[in-house]
Amino acid sequence: MTAPDRSAPIHDLAIAGAGAAGLALAVALTAELGPGVRAVVFDPALARDRPRDDGRASMIAADGRRLLERADAWPATAHPVAGLRITDSRLEDALRPTFLELGQDQPADEPFAHMVSDADLRAALSARAEALGVRLDPRAIRSHAASAGGVTLGLDDGGEVRARLLVAADGARSGVRAREKIAVSAFPYDQTALVATLAHEAPHGDVAVQHFLPGGPFAMLPLAGNRSSLVWSERRARAAEMVALDDDAFVAEVAKRAGPDFGALTLAGPRSAFPLRFLIARSFVGRRVALIGDAAHVVHPLAGQGLNLGLRDVSALTRVLGEAARAGEDLGAPATLSAYESARRFEVAGFATAMDGLYRLFTSPLARPLRDVGMGLVDRAPGLKRRIVAAASGL
Template identity: 65%
Template sequence: MTDPAASSAPLDVAVAGAGAAGLALAVALKQALGPGLRITAFDPALGRDPRDDGRASMLAADVRRFLVDLGGWPEEASPVAGLRITDSRLDDVLRPIFLELGAEVAGEPFAHMASDADLRGALRARAEALGVGLAADSVVGHRPAGGGLALSLASGAETTARLLVAADGARSSVRERAKIATHVIAYDQIALTATLAHERPHGGIATQHFLPGGPFAMLPLAGNRSALVWSEKRSAAEAVIASDDDAFLAEVERRAGPEFGAITLAGRRGFFPLRLLLARSFMGDRVALVADAGHVVHPLAGQGLNVGFRDVMALARVVAAAARSGEDWGAPQTLDRYERARRFDVAALGAATDGLYRLFRADAARLARDVGMGLVDRTPALKRKIVEIAAGG
């Protein structure tokens, strides 16, 4: 890790946040522009033991290819062999499968599952190998200074950068200081997460039950383990959060059904409130937003981190192209190319996930939902197109 005192050296690019997106961007730029690029990722969490809160992500095929090219692919990731969707009430004895999707596109799995801890670990190891600066510090202020920005750090040190990238999450302090407004819709749901071990194998199948309280997903990890992403109404979720592990597992088994057999915890439980957040712009004065700093969507489609990595791909391409042509990569005309590359994709995903949230929340629409899913299930060309889109095609 970089000595925090060394973080005061002038930088070409500063990244606020060293989660998966921030690390991937730092690695992508270092790999594209070579050892002469001065880049540091700042995150106070770098000085602490990583905390596994049970979160895992379904990584699309295009994201996998990107991470493999970076050398930051987690070897623990496991392929998804298929996806099954049901729409039922909690106490229904039978949960018929209304939509079942295959999992290959052009001969490769459309997605893999990886824990966030494994993903961050692989990207951090690659960043260290390439000589990316990693500072257990945070950017607490920035202001224009000549042809760049002057950055104030929590440690009291100061540095400069030609470009500051906000990869510091949904509550991005960089975004707030840059005065970039956001559009926010708070959902009356909380997502509960955990890594679960179970008696029976999942066969690589991702299962998502749409229940009245919200979608309940069991996503396949290596071995007889699954990542739980359970969205529940806030009042019910708060009671589950306050319950002990035995009561928590009893509620999980009630929703998962008998197909997994006995279920136990294989890690910590986590939770986070759900909302739609969309920044009005993905750029400011020598500032670019990526991933959750620019947008947050409902996890029901499993695309939140994928769209964040696509931000990283686009920004890395724009910055690298500007550098190679001798342009100022922090200038407005450069960052506008990034804005135009990402705005439509992000807005479309936000609208789609918000629409699905509202459709599956309304029990009165259940018949229409089920008829629609049934039609899709019986239309192979449409099913293939859905899988291609989910794979990033």
Template identity: 70%
Template sequence: MTTDPAATKALDVAIAGAGPTGLAFALSLARALGPGLRLAVFDPALARPGAADARASMIAADGRNLLKGLGAWPDGAAPVAGLRITDSRLDDALRPTYLELDAPERTGEPFAHMVYDTELRARLRERAEAAGVALVASALTTHAAAPGGLRLTLDDGGVVRAGLLVAADGAASPVRTRERIKTHQFAYDQTALVATLDHEASNGGVAVQHFLPGGPFAMLPLGAHKSSLVWSERREVAKEMAALDDDAFSAEVEKRAGPDFGRISLAGARGAFPLRFLLARSFVGARVALVGDAAHVVHPLAGQGFNLALRDVAALSEIVAGAARRGEDFGAEATLGAYERARRFEAASLAAATDGLYRLFASEGTRSLRDVGMGLVDRAPGLKRRIIAAASGL
């Protein structure tokens, strides 16, 4: 169910984008400030039924705690016991493990969980509606300064006023473009092939990432005999792979997965997504805040993209709710400056780190050096614990 735009003429907060990031922020703020908050999410996609989506996200402990606290944790979330990393060529007979990251010992919790994106979006939408968030199947086409806030226009000609506009409208963010926030961005010569797979042998709940010459090839557990595939491959090769029929595609996956999974077959839709790097020069504008892909897009090799987005959600909702409780203007420059300071450094650091890892593993000339480095990390308990704590969101 979506809300009539006429019911949202005067808002405290408007959110552009009804993906998991936008819905999570709306729900988080609605839960924090209660029914008196005038809050709406705008996205034409709200009028369309959800299409089949092959993607799943690996969610770290802090993201899981946020979603559980919001009552939006999907029932089918699959625990990930650990991560095994190999570095090899496609035709290597053996793929030795250079680094293993297990669940943090002190928590008794899994390393992470895998969640289907479609299930998470549906759960967030359901909980947001129950919390009184208005869901409007219209696009915000312009925004401009107005006394005490912003004047927003919709694609149907409607006009809305809001004290704060949150851009959760993706990497090509129209809000960010209109606000003239510059970005540092470039395209990788890679495409991510994603699919849900059934396999004969159990994965033991362990995620596996093979660093192959074409790019990282990850099998992420969705159950003992089901995995989410995230296969980053050179653009031209990925185009050829995407054009294969299901049986031929499965055979190519088997070749790269190695013998540990046995026979592999497709268990649902598959997709292909060009990979890019993007970092906004600022995460805020005049009464505007960027979250998720509107602010940063990182290479999926570390599985941290959506975790970064959930940390944006947690920080911005806490800062806005705190300002509201103190009677302050939560769209003011000082309030949004606190969000910028809280989030941009971590996002920029992780973006640089993932890009550096991509370039390190893309070069055959650095193979010996990186394998020695991973081996040393695997044998250094203190350093390994710190890496596990960071990767698992602790």
């Protein structure tokens, strides 16, 4: 690497990764501190005119919605979710009794959650970032080296950029995290998530439905119109068979699991498959480096909390960096990063462990009677249900 140009302006914040978490951080911090903040986001995906649509959508909890609304980056296509209905059954069961319902008593102005396609969310965040003056750079970060005054980034075209702080939002296989030599606790699940957008004859009533089937959780999550986002977790070998099917045969398999409530189903967008894994970084910070989103943690999607955890990282880091900036402190200082680590890592570790426990509980046929009794008891305890909804919504 050539010697950095010390005369060049130093950015306050450099972000690796233009996914939802990285863009949300750039937008939230710039919106809070004003145009004086110099922020840059690096990702080769920014060379595309519009984010690629792979069929994924996310259920965004109320605290995530408030974060994006404050930054004026809430997507117009977001669709409210009035509640969640949970069943536990076998594929061949003629009836799927509801064991637990959550969120149906939420006030109309504060729904349980909202569904947003990942492509629409990234498009809204990109547009807001540009409006706020965030620099969106389609180059990739190939190296970084921290010093007392900042961190120097080596880019894939040979260029260099300096920043006070580098944030890794570059996914589960984070290059920043690897170069920083931050260890992870990680293991694969014997499951793959199949995702798609489906149109259906019958209305969904804005209610999300999740069936716990022997192969894994199968969720139909409401979108605008008579459409739903499918998130179907299946054992890897069986999922590979589903991926190999043509569209009509795939939809027929979906219909077997969705049951009759939706009527006839048709594909309304691309379908994709993603191997599932557990991952948590053993530290969320390094020297002038902070980790957010999937670079810091990956959890099973059975509770739909992956993006919400990332947005809570964004909220915590925005608060910590905002306080440091207003106090005239260095954004990349050890004390600043320690405050972020304290705010997030232990909470995330506890949540990730709980999600792994739920995965094992709901994939064990021996535990079915116990979990059905447990869900039934929760469904009959209004106070406990309200606390669960409050925790899931981040409120």
